[in-house]
Amino acid sequence: MFMPDPQRTDLAPDLDPVAADVRAVIDLFTGELAKVAFPDVDAAILQRELDAVRARSRDVAKARAALAAAEAALADRARALGLLAARGLAYARIYAEAHPELTALAASLGAAEPEPTVAASPPPKRRGRPPKAARTELPFEHADAIAAPA
Numbered sequence: 001m002f003m004p005d006p007q008r009t010d011l012a013p014d015l016d017p018v019a020a021d022v023r024a025v026i027d028l029f030t031g032e033l034a035k036v037a038f039p040d041v042d043a044a045i046l047q048r049e050l051d052a053v054r055a056r057s058r059d060v061a062k063a064r065a066a067l068a069a070a071e072a073a074l075a076d077r078a079r080a081l082g083l084l085a086a087r088g089l090a091y092a093r094i095y096a097e098a099h100p101e102l103t104a105l106a107a108s109l110g111a112a113e114p115e116p117t118v119a120a121s122p123p124p125k126r127r128g129r130p131p132k133a134a135r136t137e138l139p140f141e142h143a144d145a146i147a148a149p150a
Helices: 020-030 043-098 100-111 143-147
Strands: none
Protein backbone atom coordinates (compact mmCIF):
# COMPACT_ATOMS: atom_id res chain seq x y z
CA MET A 1 0.00 0.00 0.00
CA PHE A 2 1.27 3.50 -0.89
CA MET A 3 1.85 5.97 1.90
CA PRO A 4 1.99 9.68 1.08
CA ASP A 5 5.33 11.36 1.66
CA PRO A 6 5.12 13.57 4.78
CA GLN A 7 8.08 15.65 3.49
CA ARG A 8 5.94 16.97 0.66
CA THR A 9 5.09 20.30 2.27
CA ASP A 10 7.01 22.71 0.05
CA LEU A 11 4.28 22.97 -2.60
CA ALA A 12 0.51 22.94 -2.47
CA PRO A 13 -0.96 19.81 -4.10
CA ASP A 14 -2.57 21.81 -6.91
CA LEU A 15 0.73 23.62 -7.67
CA ASP A 16 2.95 20.53 -7.49
CA PRO A 17 4.56 20.04 -10.91
CA VAL A 18 4.81 16.28 -10.36
CA ALA A 19 1.96 14.24 -11.79
CA ALA A 20 0.04 12.02 -9.39
CA ASP A 21 1.11 8.82 -11.11
CA VAL A 22 4.79 9.84 -10.98
CA ARG A 23 4.31 10.81 -7.34
CA ALA A 24 2.89 7.33 -6.67
CA VAL A 25 6.01 5.69 -8.14
CA ILE A 26 8.25 7.90 -6.01
CA ASP A 27 6.17 7.02 -2.94
CA LEU A 28 6.52 3.33 -3.85
CA PHE A 29 10.32 3.61 -3.99
CA THR A 30 10.51 5.60 -0.76
CA GLY A 31 8.18 3.16 0.99
CA GLU A 32 7.89 -0.52 0.09
CA LEU A 33 10.83 -0.56 -2.35
CA ALA A 34 13.14 1.66 -0.28
CA LYS A 35 15.80 -1.06 -0.03
CA VAL A 36 15.54 -2.06 -3.70
CA ALA A 37 17.87 -0.51 -6.28
CA PHE A 38 17.72 -0.97 -10.03
CA PRO A 39 20.60 0.02 -12.33
CA ASP A 40 19.41 3.60 -12.88
CA VAL A 41 16.35 3.90 -10.60
CA ASP A 42 16.17 3.87 -6.84
CA ALA A 43 14.69 6.06 -4.10
CA ALA A 44 17.68 8.41 -3.94
CA ILE A 45 17.76 9.02 -7.70
CA LEU A 46 14.02 9.60 -7.83
CA GLN A 47 14.20 11.99 -4.86
CA ARG A 48 17.07 13.91 -6.45
CA GLU A 49 15.09 14.33 -9.69
CA LEU A 50 11.98 15.30 -7.73
CA ASP A 51 13.94 18.02 -5.94
CA ALA A 52 15.33 19.27 -9.26
CA VAL A 53 11.86 19.43 -10.81
CA ARG A 54 10.48 21.35 -7.84
CA ALA A 55 13.43 23.76 -7.93
CA ARG A 56 12.78 24.45 -11.62
CA SER A 57 9.10 24.91 -10.83
CA ARG A 58 9.98 27.56 -8.26
CA ASP A 59 12.25 29.22 -10.84
CA VAL A 60 9.37 29.29 -13.32
CA ALA A 61 7.03 30.80 -10.71
CA LYS A 62 9.58 33.53 -9.95
CA ALA A 63 10.06 34.21 -13.67
CA ARG A 64 6.31 34.46 -14.19
CA ALA A 65 6.04 36.93 -11.31
CA ALA A 66 8.88 38.99 -12.79
CA LEU A 67 7.22 38.87 -16.21
CA ALA A 68 3.91 40.03 -14.75
CA ALA A 69 5.64 42.91 -13.00
CA ALA A 70 7.49 43.88 -16.19
CA GLU A 71 4.27 43.75 -18.22
CA ALA A 72 2.51 45.97 -15.66
CA ALA A 73 5.39 48.46 -15.77
CA LEU A 74 5.27 48.43 -19.57
CA ALA A 75 1.53 49.09 -19.57
CA ASP A 76 1.99 52.00 -17.14
CA ARG A 77 4.71 53.55 -19.28
CA ALA A 78 2.69 53.09 -22.48
CA ARG A 79 -0.31 54.73 -20.80
CA ALA A 80 1.88 57.66 -19.68
CA LEU A 81 3.29 57.99 -23.19
CA GLY A 82 -0.23 58.07 -24.67
CA LEU A 83 -1.28 60.82 -22.26
CA LEU A 84 1.87 62.80 -23.02
CA ALA A 85 1.30 62.42 -26.78
CA ALA A 86 -2.32 63.62 -26.39
CA ARG A 87 -1.12 66.68 -24.46
CA GLY A 88 1.53 67.37 -27.10
CA LEU A 89 -1.08 67.10 -29.83
CA ALA A 90 -3.34 69.56 -28.01
CA TYR A 91 -0.46 72.04 -27.69
CA ALA A 92 0.45 71.61 -31.36
CA ARG A 93 -3.15 72.26 -32.45
CA ILE A 94 -3.33 75.45 -30.42
CA TYR A 95 0.03 76.56 -31.80
CA ALA A 96 -1.01 75.80 -35.39
CA GLU A 97 -4.28 77.74 -34.98
CA ALA A 98 -2.38 80.78 -33.69
CA HIS A 99 -0.01 80.80 -36.68
CA PRO A 100 -1.89 81.09 -39.99
CA GLU A 101 1.21 80.16 -42.01
CA LEU A 102 0.94 76.65 -40.56
CA THR A 103 -2.39 75.74 -42.19
CA ALA A 104 -0.97 72.46 -43.54
CA LEU A 105 0.21 71.54 -40.05
CA ALA A 106 -3.16 72.49 -38.59
CA ALA A 107 -4.93 70.32 -41.18
CA SER A 108 -2.68 67.34 -40.44
CA LEU A 109 -3.14 67.80 -36.70
CA GLY A 110 -6.88 67.86 -37.14
CA ALA A 111 -6.73 64.41 -38.72
CA ALA A 112 -4.19 62.98 -36.30
CA GLU A 113 -5.70 61.45 -33.21
CA PRO A 114 -3.53 59.44 -30.84
CA GLU A 115 -4.76 55.92 -30.42
CA PRO A 116 -6.27 55.24 -27.03
CA THR A 117 -3.90 53.25 -24.86
CA VAL A 118 -6.51 52.09 -22.38
CA ALA A 119 -9.14 49.62 -23.51
CA ALA A 120 -12.65 50.91 -23.05
CA SER A 121 -14.43 49.17 -20.24
CA PRO A 122 -17.90 47.80 -20.84
CA PRO A 123 -20.76 49.95 -19.58
CA PRO A 124 -21.85 49.19 -16.04
CA LYS A 125 -24.61 46.68 -15.56
CA ARG A 126 -28.06 48.22 -15.24
CA ARG A 127 -29.55 48.10 -11.81
CA GLY A 128 -33.15 47.78 -10.76
CA ARG A 129 -36.06 45.86 -12.12
CA PRO A 130 -36.24 44.80 -15.73
CA PRO A 131 -38.77 46.70 -17.85
CA LYS A 132 -42.28 45.32 -17.85
CA ALA A 133 -43.24 43.23 -20.83
CA ALA A 134 -45.79 44.66 -23.24
CA ARG A 135 -49.29 43.74 -22.16
CA THR A 136 -51.46 41.90 -24.55
CA GLU A 137 -55.12 42.71 -24.79
CA LEU A 138 -57.59 40.10 -23.72
CA PRO A 139 -59.79 38.63 -26.47
CA PHE A 140 -63.12 39.65 -24.92
CA GLU A 141 -65.87 41.11 -27.02
CA HIS A 142 -66.91 43.53 -24.33
CA ALA A 143 -63.38 44.62 -23.38
CA ASP A 144 -64.00 48.13 -24.77
CA ALA A 145 -67.14 48.55 -22.72
CA ILE A 146 -65.39 47.48 -19.50
CA ALA A 147 -62.24 49.53 -20.12
CA ALA A 148 -64.12 52.78 -20.87
CA PRO A 149 -67.19 53.21 -18.66
CA ALA A 150 -69.91 55.38 -20.11
